[in-house]
Amino acid sequence: GPSRRRRSPSPPRPCKETFNVFYHEADADTATALTPPWMENPYVKVDTVAAEHLSRRAGGAGGGRPSGRVNRKTLRLGPLSRAGFYLA
Known part of the structure; x- marks a missing residue:
């Protein structure tokens, strides 16, 4: 078969x-x-996420693997009282 x-x-x-x-x-x-x-x-604001560090591609504009730092932020919602929620 076809690969x-x-x-x-x-x-x-x-x-x-x-x-x-x-x-x-x-x-x-x-x-x-x-x-x-x-x-x-009716949405509730959780937090503001800042673009502090931008990833750049190694080896110039042509490609390569991304280098740099990645932002991670844990956001806490609640207290929640319904079956689910929408994020925006």
């Missing part, structure tokens, strides 16, 4: 901008493009 090539997962791409993380609790998966409204209220 199959297995793709390796793409490396994570760095986020170049600071962004806010929000959550909205829900008892069912009923979100649409309009509901709940994509506004700060």
Whole structure:
């Protein structure tokens, strides 16, 4: 049979901008493009994630492995009182 090539997962791409993380609790998966409204209220702000360190590719613009540091941040939600939540 034909040989199959297995793709390796793409490396994570760095986020170049600071962004806010929000959550909205829900008892069912009923979100649409309009509901709940994509506004700060009814979402609850969790935290702001800063783009402190940007990964750069080793070996110039042509490729190579990413070098540099990766930001990791643990965010805590809650207290939660519904069956699930949406992140924005």
